[in-house]
Protein backbone atom coordinates (compact mmCIF):
# COMPACT_ATOMS: atom_id res chain seq x y z
CA UNK A 1 0.00 0.00 0.00
CA UNK A 2 1.19 3.54 -0.74
CA UNK A 3 2.19 5.69 2.23
CA UNK A 4 1.54 9.43 2.03
CA UNK A 5 3.34 11.87 4.30
CA UNK A 6 1.03 14.80 4.96
CA UNK A 7 0.25 17.70 7.29
CA UNK A 8 -3.23 18.80 8.33
CA UNK A 9 -3.11 22.33 6.83
CA UNK A 10 -1.15 21.40 3.69
CA UNK A 11 -2.95 22.33 0.45
CA UNK A 12 -0.20 20.54 -1.51
CA UNK A 13 -0.69 17.29 0.41
CA UNK A 14 -4.46 17.77 0.12
CA UNK A 15 -4.20 17.75 -3.69
CA UNK A 16 -2.61 14.30 -3.52
CA UNK A 17 -5.11 13.01 -0.93
CA UNK A 18 -8.02 14.18 -3.07
CA UNK A 19 -6.52 12.61 -6.22
CA UNK A 20 -5.98 9.26 -4.46
CA UNK A 21 -9.52 9.26 -3.05
CA UNK A 22 -11.07 10.27 -6.40
CA UNK A 23 -9.32 7.27 -7.96
CA UNK A 24 -10.22 4.95 -5.06
CA UNK A 25 -6.55 4.16 -4.46
CA UNK A 26 -5.95 2.87 -0.91
CA UNK A 27 -3.15 4.56 1.00
CA UNK A 28 -1.78 4.92 4.51
CA UNK A 29 -1.83 8.55 5.69
CA UNK A 30 1.11 9.66 7.83
CA UNK A 31 0.23 13.04 9.33
CA UNK A 32 2.94 15.15 10.96
CA UNK A 33 4.28 18.66 11.47
CA UNK A 34 7.05 18.87 8.85
CA UNK A 35 8.48 21.98 10.55
CA UNK A 36 9.28 20.13 13.77
CA UNK A 37 12.80 18.82 14.35
CA UNK A 38 11.53 15.26 14.81
CA UNK A 39 9.59 15.19 11.52
CA UNK A 40 9.87 11.87 9.66
CA UNK A 41 9.47 13.19 6.11
CA UNK A 42 13.15 14.20 5.64
CA UNK A 43 13.94 10.46 5.72
CA UNK A 44 12.01 10.04 2.46
CA UNK A 45 12.21 13.54 0.96
CA UNK A 46 15.66 15.25 1.09
CA UNK A 47 13.80 18.55 0.67
CA UNK A 48 12.03 17.88 3.98
CA UNK A 49 8.55 18.70 2.68
CA UNK A 50 5.14 17.04 2.60
CA UNK A 51 3.60 15.59 0.51
CA UNK A 52 5.83 12.63 -0.16
CA UNK A 53 4.37 9.41 -1.54
CA UNK A 54 6.26 6.21 -0.68
CA UNK A 55 5.63 3.23 -2.99
CA UNK A 56 5.59 -0.42 -1.94
CA UNK A 57 9.14 -0.63 -3.33
CA UNK A 58 10.21 2.02 -0.82
CA UNK A 59 10.82 4.56 -3.58
CA UNK A 60 9.59 8.05 -2.64
CA UNK A 61 7.99 10.60 -4.94
CA UNK A 62 7.85 14.21 -3.74
CA UNK A 63 6.62 17.60 -5.02
CA UNK A 64 2.81 17.48 -5.24
CA UNK A 65 2.68 18.19 -9.01
CA UNK A 66 5.01 15.28 -9.73
CA UNK A 67 3.20 12.99 -7.26
CA UNK A 68 -0.14 13.68 -8.94
CA UNK A 69 1.38 13.35 -12.42
CA UNK A 70 2.75 9.94 -11.41
CA UNK A 71 -0.59 8.86 -9.91
CA UNK A 72 -2.44 9.98 -13.05
CA UNK A 73 -0.06 7.98 -15.28
CA UNK A 74 -0.13 4.83 -13.14
CA UNK A 75 -3.85 4.97 -12.31
CA UNK A 76 -5.47 6.67 -15.34
CA UNK A 77 -9.09 5.88 -14.42
CA UNK A 78 -11.01 8.02 -13.87
CA UNK A 79 -8.98 10.51 -15.95
CA UNK A 80 -8.39 13.81 -14.14
CA UNK A 81 -6.12 15.32 -16.80
CA UNK A 82 -7.12 15.48 -20.51
CA UNK A 83 -4.99 13.75 -23.15
CA UNK A 84 -4.67 16.57 -25.72
CA UNK A 85 -1.51 18.60 -25.09
CA UNK A 86 -3.17 22.02 -25.20
CA UNK A 87 -5.91 20.82 -22.85
CA UNK A 88 -3.30 19.35 -20.48
CA UNK A 89 -1.52 22.70 -20.48
CA UNK A 90 -4.80 24.49 -19.72
CA UNK A 91 -5.50 22.18 -16.76
CA UNK A 92 -1.93 22.41 -15.44
CA UNK A 93 -2.15 26.23 -15.52
CA UNK A 94 -4.71 26.04 -12.69
CA UNK A 95 -2.25 23.94 -10.67
CA UNK A 96 0.53 26.48 -11.25
CA UNK A 97 -1.77 29.33 -10.19
CA UNK A 98 -3.18 27.43 -7.20
CA UNK A 99 0.26 26.33 -5.99
CA UNK A 100 1.65 29.83 -6.53
CA UNK A 101 -1.14 31.34 -4.44
CA UNK A 102 -0.47 28.75 -1.71
CA UNK A 103 3.29 29.39 -1.81
CA UNK A 104 2.62 33.11 -1.28
CA UNK A 105 0.14 32.34 1.54
CA UNK A 106 2.73 30.15 3.29
CA UNK A 107 5.31 32.95 3.07
CA UNK A 108 2.77 35.44 4.43
CA UNK A 109 1.91 33.08 7.29
CA UNK A 110 5.54 32.79 8.40
CA UNK A 111 6.26 36.49 7.84
CA UNK A 112 3.34 37.30 10.12
CA UNK A 113 4.71 34.91 12.75
CA UNK A 114 8.08 36.70 12.99
CA UNK A 115 8.90 38.91 15.95
CA UNK A 116 7.47 42.40 15.23
CA UNK A 117 10.93 43.92 14.76
CA UNK A 118 11.72 41.25 12.12
CA UNK A 119 8.43 41.54 10.21
CA UNK A 120 8.77 42.99 6.69
CA UNK A 121 5.60 44.72 5.50
CA UNK A 122 7.12 45.09 2.04
CA UNK A 123 7.78 41.35 1.76
CA UNK A 124 4.30 40.54 3.10
CA UNK A 125 2.66 42.98 0.66
CA UNK A 126 4.64 41.52 -2.26
CA UNK A 127 3.24 38.06 -1.51
CA UNK A 128 -0.25 39.48 -1.04
CA UNK A 129 -0.08 40.96 -4.56
CA UNK A 130 0.59 37.46 -5.91
CA UNK A 131 -2.45 36.11 -4.08
CA UNK A 132 -4.69 38.93 -5.34
CA UNK A 133 -3.53 38.63 -8.96
CA UNK A 134 -3.55 34.83 -8.87
CA UNK A 135 -7.13 34.78 -7.62
CA UNK A 136 -8.19 37.29 -10.27
CA UNK A 137 -6.70 35.07 -12.99
CA UNK A 138 -8.36 31.95 -11.59
CA UNK A 139 -11.67 33.83 -11.48
CA UNK A 140 -11.16 34.89 -15.13
CA UNK A 141 -10.39 31.32 -16.21
CA UNK A 142 -13.27 29.77 -14.27
CA UNK A 143 -15.72 32.46 -15.52
CA UNK A 144 -19.25 31.01 -15.17
CA UNK A 145 -18.18 27.40 -15.53
CA UNK A 146 -19.67 24.62 -13.44
CA UNK A 147 -16.11 23.24 -13.21
CA UNK A 148 -12.75 24.98 -13.07
CA UNK A 149 -11.97 23.82 -16.64
CA UNK A 150 -14.05 22.08 -19.32
CA UNK A 151 -17.28 20.24 -18.67
CA UNK A 152 -16.20 17.78 -15.98
CA UNK A 153 -14.23 17.38 -12.74
CA UNK A 154 -10.48 17.54 -13.44
CA UNK A 155 -7.21 18.21 -11.65
CA UNK A 156 -7.97 21.93 -12.30
CA UNK A 157 -10.76 21.60 -9.72
CA UNK A 158 -8.43 19.88 -7.24
CA UNK A 159 -5.82 22.64 -7.56
CA UNK A 160 -8.31 25.51 -7.48
CA UNK A 161 -10.34 24.03 -4.62
CA UNK A 162 -7.29 23.26 -2.51
CA UNK A 163 -5.97 26.81 -2.89
CA UNK A 164 -9.31 28.45 -2.08
CA UNK A 165 -9.92 26.39 1.05
CA UNK A 166 -6.34 26.92 2.25
CA UNK A 167 -6.83 30.67 1.82
CA UNK A 168 -10.06 30.44 3.82
CA UNK A 169 -8.41 28.44 6.62
CA UNK A 170 -5.23 30.52 6.84
CA UNK A 171 -6.79 33.97 6.31
CA UNK A 172 -10.51 33.74 7.26
CA UNK A 173 -11.03 37.50 6.85
CA UNK A 174 -9.63 37.66 3.32
CA UNK A 175 -12.58 38.92 1.16
CA UNK A 176 -12.11 36.55 -1.79
CA UNK A 177 -15.74 35.37 -1.75
CA UNK A 178 -17.12 38.88 -2.18
CA UNK A 179 -14.49 39.71 -4.81
CA UNK A 180 -14.96 36.49 -6.81
CA UNK A 181 -18.45 35.01 -6.29
CA UNK A 182 -17.82 32.51 -9.09
CA UNK A 183 -14.85 31.09 -7.17
CA UNK A 184 -16.93 31.01 -3.98
CA UNK A 185 -19.65 29.01 -5.76
CA UNK A 186 -17.09 26.61 -7.26
CA UNK A 187 -15.41 26.13 -3.87
CA UNK A 188 -18.73 25.33 -2.20
CA UNK A 189 -19.59 22.78 -4.90
CA UNK A 190 -16.18 21.12 -4.68
CA UNK A 191 -16.12 21.00 -0.87
CA UNK A 192 -19.33 18.93 -1.03
CA UNK A 193 -17.46 16.11 -2.79
CA UNK A 194 -16.55 13.18 -0.50
CA UNK A 195 -12.86 13.51 -1.44
CA UNK A 196 -12.89 17.15 -0.32
CA UNK A 197 -15.08 16.53 2.75
CA UNK A 198 -12.61 13.87 3.91
CA UNK A 199 -9.59 16.17 3.59
CA UNK A 200 -10.66 19.58 4.98
CA UNK A 201 -7.49 21.44 6.04
CA UNK A 202 -7.02 22.33 9.71
CA UNK A 203 -4.27 24.44 11.33
CA UNK A 204 -1.55 22.63 13.27
CA UNK A 205 0.55 23.70 16.25
CA UNK A 206 4.20 24.13 15.25
CA UNK A 207 6.47 23.35 18.19
CA UNK A 208 9.77 24.28 16.56
CA UNK A 209 8.91 27.75 15.28
CA UNK A 210 11.18 28.78 12.39
CA UNK A 211 13.24 31.76 13.58
Ligand SMILES: N[C@@H](CCC(=O)N[C@@H](CS(=O)(=O)O)C(=O)NCC(=O)O)C(=O)O
Nearest residue numbers: 009010011012034048049050051063064
Ligand atom coordinates in the same frame (compact mmCIF):
# COMPACT_ATOMS: atom_id res chain seq x y z
N1 LIG B 1 6.09 22.67 -3.85
C1 LIG B 1 5.84 21.75 -2.77
C2 LIG B 1 5.44 22.51 -1.54
C3 LIG B 1 5.26 21.61 -0.32
C4 LIG B 1 5.32 22.39 0.99
O1 LIG B 1 5.66 23.58 1.02
N2 LIG B 1 4.98 21.70 2.10
C5 LIG B 1 5.13 22.33 3.42
C6 LIG B 1 3.94 22.06 4.32
S1 LIG B 1 2.54 23.02 3.90
O2 LIG B 1 3.00 24.41 3.76
O3 LIG B 1 2.06 22.50 2.62
O4 LIG B 1 1.57 22.85 4.97
C7 LIG B 1 6.33 21.72 4.10
O5 LIG B 1 6.43 20.50 4.16
N3 LIG B 1 7.18 22.58 4.65
C8 LIG B 1 8.31 22.12 5.43
C9 LIG B 1 9.57 22.80 4.99
O6 LIG B 1 9.50 23.59 4.02
O7 LIG B 1 10.62 22.56 5.61
C10 LIG B 1 4.75 20.76 -3.19
O8 LIG B 1 3.88 21.18 -3.97
O9 LIG B 1 4.77 19.60 -2.77
